[in-house]
Amino acid sequence: MSNPAAESDTRSLEHRLDALQAGPxxxxxxxxxxxxxxxxxxxxxxxxxLIWQSYCWIAQxxxxxxxxxxDVWSAIVANWQSGRLPMALGTSLSRGALGFVYAIILGTLxxxxxxxxPLLRRAFGPIISGLQVLPSVAWVPxxxxxxxxxxxxxxxxxxxxxVPSIANGLIDGIRQVPAHIRRVGLVLGAGPVxxxxxxxxxxxxxGYLAGxxxxxxxxxxxxMAAEIIATGGKLGFGLGSLLxxxxxxxxxxxxxxxxxxxxxxxILIEVGVFTPIQRRVLQRRGLTEAR
Amino acid sequence: xxAQAAITLSHVTKEFTGGVRVLDDINFTVxxxxxxxxxxxxGCGKSTLLNIIAGLESASSGSVEVPSGRxxxxxxxxxxxxxxxxxxxxxxxxxxxxxxxxxxxxxxLRLLDLVNLRDATEKLPHQLSGGMKQRVALAxxxxxxxxxxxxxxxxxxxxAVTRDLLHDELERVWxxxxxxxxxxxxxxxxxxxxxxxxxxxxxxxxxxxxxWSVTVERPRQIEExxxxxxxxxxxxxxxxxxxxxxxx
Ligand SMILES: Nc1ncnc2c1ncn2[C@@H]1O[C@H](COP(=O)(O)OP(=O)(O)O)[C@@H](O)[C@H]1O
Ligand SMILES: [Mg+2]
Numbered sequence: 001m002s003n004p005a006a007e008s009d010t011r012s013l014e015h016r017l018d019a020l021q022a023g024p025x026x027x028x029x030x031x032x033x034x035x036x037x038x039x040x041x042x043x044x045x046x047x048x049x050l051i052w053q054s055y056c057w058i059a060q061x062x063x064x065x066x067x068x069x070x071d072v073w074s075a076i077v078a079n080w081q082s083g084r085l086p087m088a089l090g091t092s093l094s095r096g097a098l099g100f101v102y103a104i105i106l107g108t109l110x111x112x113x114x115x116x117x118p119l120l121r122r123a124f125g126p127i128i129s130g131l132q133v134l135p136s137v138a139w140v141p142x143x144x145x146x147x148x149x150x151x152x153x154x155x156x157x158x159x160x161x162x163v164p165s166i167a168n169g170l171i172d173g174i175r176q177v178p179a180h181i182r183r184v185g186l187v188l189g190a191g192p193v194x195x196x197x198x199x200x201x202x203x204x205x206x207g208y209l210a211g212x213x214x215x216x217x218x219x220x221x222x223x224m225a226a227e228i229i230a231t232g233g234k235l236g237f238g239l240g241s242l243l244x245x246x247x248x249x250x251x252x253x254x255x256x257x258x259x260x261x262x263x264x265x266x267i268l269i270e271v272g273v274f275t276p277i278q279r280r281v282l283q284r285r286g287l288t289e290a291r
Numbered sequence: 292x293x294a295q296a297a298i299t300l301s302h303v304t305k306e307f308t309g310g311v312r313v314l315d316d317i318n319f320t321v322x323x324x325x326x327x328x329x330x331x332x333x334g335c336g337k338s339t340l341l342n343i344i345a346g347l348e349s350a351s352s353g354s355v356e357v358p359s360g361r362x363x364x365x366x367x368x369x370x371x372x373x374x375x376x377x378x379x380x381x382x383x384x385x386x387x388x389x390x391x392x393x394x395x396x397x398x399x400l401r402l403l404d405l406v407n408l409r410d411a412t413e414k415l416p417h418q419l420s421g422g423m424k425q426r427v428a429l430a431x432x433x434x435x436x437x438x439x440x441x442x443x444x445x446x447x448x449x450x451a452v453t454r455d456l457l458h459d460e461l462e463r464v465w466x467x468x469x470x471x472x473x474x475x476x477x478x479x480x481x482x483x484x485x486x487x488x489x490x491x492x493x494x495x496x497x498x499x500x501x502x503w504s505v506t507v508e509r510p511r512q513i514e515e516x517x518x519x520x521x522x523x524x525x526x527x528x529x530x531x532x533x534x535x536x537x538x539x
Contacts, residue, residue, distance in 0.1 A: 006510065010459040011407050014422075017453060018411065021420030184370040187345070187363065188387045188435065198383060202374050285373040286417025 038271065067253040072260065075253035084242055085261065092223060092238040093265075095151065099158030100219050106159060107166025107215060111208075112196075114167065115174045125171070128164045136161035136218065137225040149233020154226050161222035162215035169211010173204030205281055213274045217266075224262060295358055296320040297439055297471040298344060303353035305339055305497070313339050314497040317353070319490065323438065326465055326472045328486035330479055330525060332533060335492045337475045341443050344473065359438035359471075367444045369424035371416040377403060377427045378412040384434035402430040405464060422453035426460065433468060442474045446481070455513055458484055462510055479529060483522040484513040491525060494532040501528050 049069050055061075056068035063071060079085040114121040114128075139160045143153040177200055185199035201208075227240020235241070239262055246254035282288045298321040305314040313336040321327050331337050342348040344355055345364045371380050381399035390398065403412050406426040416424055425445055432440055446454045462485065465472055476482050482489045483505060491501040503525060507517045 007459075007463060010456060010463075014407050014456045014460065015410070017456065018408075018420065018423055021453075022411065022414070022418060022423060178370075180366065180368050180370045181372065183347070183366075184372075187347070188384050188431075189361070190387050194387060198387070199372070202372065205374070281374075284415060286415065287373075 037275065041267065041271070064250075064252060067256060071253045072256045075251070075257040076261065079242070079254060079257055084237070084245075085258075087237055088239045088242040088258075089261070089265075091236040092227065092240070095154055095236070095238065096158070096220055096223050099155050099223065100162060100216055102155060103159050103162035103166060103215055103219055104212065107163040107211070108170060110163060111167040111170030111174075111211075115171055121171070128167055131160065132164040132168060135225075136222040137229070140226050140229045143226075144230055149230055149235050151235065153230055154223060154235070154238075157222045157226040158219045161218035165215035165218055166208075166211045169214065170204060170208045173207025173211070174200050176207060177203040206278075206285070206287065209274075209278050209281060213270075213278065216269070216274070220266060220269075295323075297323040297325065297357070297359065298473070299354075299356040300344070301354050303340075303343065303350045303355060305336070305343065305348070306351045312497055314343075314350075317497065317499060319499065321471055321473065323471055324469050326485060326487045327474065328482035328489045329473065329475045329492065330477060330482045330489060330529065331492035332494045332529065333477060335494050336497045337477075337492060338443055340492075341441050341473065341475050344439075345441050357439055361437060362439035362441050363432040363435040363437045365425075365428050365432050365440070365442045365445045367447050369416075369421075369428040371424055371427055371431075373416050376413050376415055377408060377419065377423075377430075380416070380427055381430050381434050384431045388435065399430075399434065402433050403427070405433070405467070406430045406460060420453070421449050422457055425449065425457065429461070429464065433464070433470075438471055440470045440472045442472065444476055445474075447476070447478070454481070458513060459510065461485065466509070479525045480513055480518070480522045483518045483525060484511055489521070489525055491528055491532070494536045500532055501525075 053069040056066065067075075076085065110128075114124060136157050139157050140153070143156045147153040147156060181199065181203055182195075185195045190199060223238070224240045224243075227235075227238040228244050229240075231241045231244055239258060243255060243258045243262075246258060279288065300320070301318050303314055303317040304312065306312050317340065329337050329340065339348065341364070343350050344357065345362055347364070371377075372383065375383060378396070378399045381402055382395045385395045385398055400409075400412060403409060406429050408423060408426055408430070411419060411423060416427070419427065428445070446457055449457065458481070464470075474482075474485055483503075486505050489503045489505060490499055491503075492498070493500045503521060505518075505521055507515065507521070511518055
């Protein structure tokens with residue numbers, strides 16, 4: 001019955017067709033890729049600093065109101081050497097990181113719960129979206145009254161900022177999983193837990209990551225705002241507190257130095273953490289062109 | 292006959308909400324190892340019938356028996372997990388069956404070799420052509436190790452050359468694995484090329500209009516005169532079905 005010659009002919013034809021039709025497998029060299037995303041913002045910052053410094057050289061404005069780049073740089077060095085900047089950096093970063101971890105845990109749990117229970121989703125979905133719009137600084141006064149000037153106040157504000165975004169990212173991600181992917185999971189015999197673990201959660205990862213990214217941005221902003229408003233008591237000394245202290249000293253170069261530090265940190269985390277993770281996830285799924 | 296049927300449908304009826312009767316008193320049996328093709332115009336209820344056999348939908352009345360347990364299913368969309376390589380996609384099916392890690396890899400590679408994808412095991416779905424994706428999906432369906440394989444227009448989106456090669460491939464895989472296959476298509480030539488038996492559904496009303504036994508020796512060619520003759524006769528019946536709809 002079977003004809004081995006014809007069969008091997010089919011197989012080799014198929015191989016040729018595969019070679020013609022399959023997309024290129026070549027991954028681009030990663031280092032080049034990373035560099036190409038780093039140099040444009042670096043150049044942009046350099047240009048902005050240059051314009052600022054040139055203005056100060058040419059127009060000679062009052063240095064206490066319009067300090068030059070060099071004055072601000074000196075303030076950074078001075079704040080660093082006095083130990084205030086390292087301490088503030090350490091406090092804010094560790095609070096931000098810990099608060100964000102809490103927010104991930106809570107946001108993910110809330111997200112899964114709302115995905116699983118449609119009634120809860122219909123009830124709480126709009127509230128969570130509303131909370132996303134509410135600036136979480138608005139919670140600072142209440143938090144101070146509840147928790148006093150303690151770290152709990154700061155963590156509370158971070159959670160209120162980040163949890164809604166993370167939960168919403170997960171909910172949207174799972175809701176956007178194509179029906180045929182879900183169906184294949186069922187056809188392959190996945191039970192409820194396996195379906196979430198092996199199919200729905202990985203499929204929702206791009207949306208979840210977008211939620212995490214936004215959640216971090218909100219967490220970081222909330223933290224800075226909380227630190228500016230709430231100082232003293234048992235609260236540690238963070239970047240927001242440094243900002244506030246420099247303002248009280250009428251030290252504008254110090255204020256700008258702190259703002260620049262906060263900005264730089266934000267850029268570093270964006271470019272160094274979220275962008276590469278997101279890009280890898282999307283590229284693996286063929287969702288972005290390499291460039 | 293002593294041999295137990297692989298699939299038995301008796302008096303299967305399906306109505307969707309709104310009272311439209313998509314399937315009406317469908318009866319047929321499929322023998323183990325048989326390759327059945329179901330043809331019919333779009334919207335006649337082929338997918339509904341297949342989903343009922345697969346257990347993805349329930350019949351409104353009547354009974355469906357698949358003694359070997361649940362069937363595995365392939366759809367027109369390969370529906371590979373886009374974050375997993377070809378091998379990992381097949382391994383997922385094995386994992387959900389409870390197969391251990393070591394065995395999983397070897398078995399996945401064996402199945403991918405069976406569908407002639409030995410060189411593409413580490414590629415991601417977006418790096419594969421449509422035909423290759425559908426072969427990964429076939430390997431994944433085979434990984435479920437179920438006696439019955441249901442296929443819903445799996446090659447409808449592929450170009451003709453790729454489809455011809457996949458017919459050869461599927462025929463070989465079927466012979467080597469001894470599966471019972473129900474293959475749904477609206478392509479009459481495809482049905483005549485592949486099936487031991489071809490079942491034509493009425494365009495409306497959800498009945499079986501006609502059945503053909505295809506005794507052409509395998510392996511077959513789609514352009515073979517004996518295949519074309521049967522395709523011609525199915526095609527004629529299909530047009531007659533359509534004509535009835537227009538006359539109503
Ligand atoms: N879930 C559903 N609810 C209501 N009507 C449906 C549903 N699924 C399919 N139908 C209808 O049933 C008929 C048969 O559909 P289907 O089985 O998909 O046909 P085929 O696969 O032969 O093209 C169509 O008229 C379709 O509109
Ligand atoms: Mg269909």
